[in-house]
Amino acid sequence: MSRLELLPAVDVRDGQAVRLVKGASGTETSFGEPLAAALAWQSAGAEWLHLVDLDAAFGTGSNRELVRGITETLDIKVELSGGIRDDASLAAALATGCTRVNLGTAALESPDWVAKVIAEHGDRIAVGLDVIGTTLRGRGWTSEGGQLFEVLARLDAEGCARYVVTDVNRDGTLTGPNLQLLRDVCAATDRPVVASGGVSSLDDLVAIAGLVGEGVEGAIVGKALYEQKFTLGEALEAVSG
Numbered sequence: 001m002s003r004l005e006l007l008p009a010v011d012v013r014d015g016q017a018v019r020l021v022k023g024a025s026g027t028e029t030s031f032g033e034p035l036a037a038a039l040a041w042q043s044a045g046a047e048w049l050h051l052v053d054l055d056a057a058f059g060t061g062s063n064r065e066l067v068r069g070i071t072e073t074l075d076i077k078v079e080l081s082g083g084i085r086d087d088a089s090l091a092a093a094l095a096t097g098c099t100r101v102n103l104g105t106a107a108l109e110s111p112d113w114v115a116k117v118i119a120e121h122g123d124r125i126a127v128g129l130d131v132i133g134t135t136l137r138g139r140g141w142t143s144e145g146g147q148l149f150e151v152l153a154r155l156d157a158e159g160c161a162r163y164v165v166t167d168v169n170r171d172g173t174l175t176g177p178n179l180q181l182l183r184d185v186c187a188a189t190d191r192p193v194v195a196s197g198g199v200s201s202l203d204d205l206v207a208i209a210g211l212v213g214e215g216v217e218g219a220i221v222g223k224a225l226y227e228q229k230f231t232l233g234e235a236l237e238a239v240s241g
């Protein structure tokens with residue numbers, strides 16, 4: 001059985017690496033310079049970085065140059081998200097050399113465009129399914145965007161390669177992942193799932209790793225790393241199987 005991939009997160013707002021609580025604008029805790037954070041995760045053994053331009057996701061601006069610089073500087077794989085909603089923003093994101101992009105709002109508001117870019121770019125496109133209950137959220141998690149399992153079925157039919165599933169109410173709260181949500185999504189699709197939201201401990205990561213056989217491929221870890229609940233080395237060791 002495969003090992004769970006870990007994706008440390010760097011979310012950028014106003015040029016700083018931040019963590020939010022439940023994705024709410026205004027709840028930022030700053031953790032300094034984003035490139036320094038990204039390089040620290042790379043040095044600690046990360047194989048992936050989950051990189052989010054929060055200003056682009058919220059519609060409050062852009063950290064495009066900063067994000068591009070991080071992606072170009074790192075040697076590891078980068079999953080890039082936030083504000084990728086049209087041809088121009090997708091082209092700019094893919095041109096950074098990131099391994100894949102993660103589309104959120106566009107998958108809810110521009111289904112024809114998303115079907116087109118899935119067909120064009122295949123595995124380089126993932127879709128973020130950010131949910132409260134089973135209701136999807138878009139535009140910085142401020143707007144409702146339909147029902148999880150309906151949208152998932154549509155994206156599956158269009159050939160979407162992978163989903164990043166976030167329980168918004170767990171994100172940044174250190175209250176543990178929503179394992180039942182992950183199980184339910186895995187039962188509804190044969191595509192790999194990346195878990196996001198709530199990780200607080202090595203036990204949480206071991207619990208997510210227990211879902212690899214059901215289709216969970218990776219886990220995004222944010223606040224727990226920044227608040228030193230464990231080190232990335234410990235996390236990698238815990239999921240090494």
Ligand SMILES: O=C(O)c1ccccc1N[C@@H]1O[C@H](COP(=O)(O)O)[C@@H](O)[C@H]1O
Nearest residue numbers: 023057081082083103104105128140141
């Ligand atoms: O990651 C967060 O903490 C977050 C908080 C609030 C809104 C979005 C957030 N992250 C990610 O942003 C992209 C979606 O961006 P868009 O809708 O495509 O512009 C997605 O990866 C979210 O998980």
